[in-house]
Amino acid sequence: MQAGREIEFRGMGVNGKWHYGYLNVVTDKRAGVPLGCYISNNAGMPFAYQVRPETVGQFVGQVDKTGERKIYEGDITKNKHGAIGVIKFHKSWGAFCFDTILGYNEEKELVRMSSAVPMWNEWSTLTIIGDIYENHELL
Known part of the structure; x- marks a missing residue:
């Protein structure tokens, strides 16, 4: 610690x-x-x-809404509004963020929107549904 x-x-x-x-x-x-x-x-x-x-992903220091599962970089999560996103560390913001998955573009590339909103009120509302290494189909 x-x-x-x-x-x-x-x-x-x-x-x-x-x-x-x-x-x-x-x-x-x-x-x-x-x-x-x-x-x-x-x-x-x-x-x-x-x-x-x-x-390799770092523990973000928070647990999901069950209170039992630690949240790490690379986790695929769902927020209270049903949006699916990936937990990422953004150097420019100096923080872990929820990258919302918007879908795929015409070139079949994954389109994401990074949340610039501070996550301190949101961590406890996230549900971990997988990770980007074993559950790519969730993206």
């Missing part, structure tokens, strides 16, 4: 299982460990799982 926030990541292991904990990114061959992203517990690298970098 740092500055009153729980810092946690999740990532899908190379074996297809989800792992939760601290993120370690090995970029130096001298470390004696294969290059890549690892999720570990408090013990660090000796007990780390290699994960696919594109699946």
